[in-house]
Amino acid sequence: MKINLTPLVITVLTLCTCTKNPFNNNGSVSDHYSIKGSVELEDGENPEGIYVWLEEINIGTWTDTTGEFSLSLTPEGSSEGQNGQFFLYAYAANYQHERTIVKVIDGQFVPGEGGLDDKGELRTPLTLGKRLHISTAVMPSILEPPINQTVEVTVTLNPLDQLVTVQSRRAVINRMTVYTGLLIVNKSGEVIHKEDIESARMAEEPIGINVKTWVISLD
Structure with a gap:
């Protein structure tokens, strides 16, 4: 069985009074649901x-x-x-x-x-309008079971304007920021593995042109 790896990247973007009556002349309400x-x-x-x-x-x-x-x-x-x-x-x-x-x-x-x-x-x-271009590179891109090797995922974020904020799932381990939140899917698109860190939290950060590398070890 061959397995494709797809990283999950989460991004975030950035009543008045009515005066017209929707009634017909006969007083019945039209159906505009x-x-x-x-x-x-x-x-x-x-x-x-x-x-x-x-x-x-x-x-x-x-x-x-x-x-x-x-x-x-x-x-x-x-x-x-x-x-x-x-x-x-x-x-x-x-x-x-x-x-x-x-x-x-x-x-x-x-x-x-x-x-x-x-x-x-x-x-x-x-x-x-597009505000952020994301590209990913996964090495190796195809794995043969058993899955017991290190997979390196490089995520490149290129903002198309100056006011882009990214929200990602991450944790601080040994004073280092570790990005997490990956889905492993097979060729049919079925999720067969989730790689996450229990202590990770969603956090926002403004970005310029930035490259982030996640190194995930699959046991």
């Missing part, structure tokens, strides 16, 4: 798997293979009776998040207001 839209990445990368989140109501979804998404409020649940203007965010690791405003009245979206058109779709895609 869902909105649709799309997310794009400025550098042309695949926009699949970008997280889209609605603040306050705290619901989210993921984009599909083309960057499209649909987000639904539940007729009965946390959104019931909600009123206000809320930010709809799109997040992707290593990119600047983007947002737009959507309006909700009585737990339903209001088409034609804020960032929504009359059909309940985003007027324009949410476009995310």
Whole structure:
């Protein structure tokens, strides 16, 4: 069995009163529990798997293979009776998040207001600009069992602007900072090993152009 090694790198980025009524002329409320839209990445990368989140109501979804998404409020649940203007965010690791405003009245979206058109779709895609480029090198990249050798993972972080903060999992051992938090996956993408240090904690640090090397011994 051959095993590919994939390091896990975690990065972090950086209500108003409603005035329009979503009622029809007959006084009944239209069903506007869902909105649709799309997310794009400025550098042309695949926009699949970008997280889209609605603040306050705290619901989210993921984009599909083309960057499209649909987000639904539940007729009965946390959104019931909600009123206000809320930010709809799109997040992707290593990119600047983007947002737009959507309006909700009585737990339903209001088409034609804020960032929504009359059909309940985003007027324009949410476009995310890249802030950090991460490259990794793993030696050796393929292991044959038994796995009992030292694997060296070099992670290179290249910020694309001056205000980038990275959050990583690390511990201080013998006065040295040790980075940890690696996943070992097989060719099918299944996680077969997690390399972590129990005392490690998540911590933030501003970076310039920086190179970090993690040396992990697999027993």
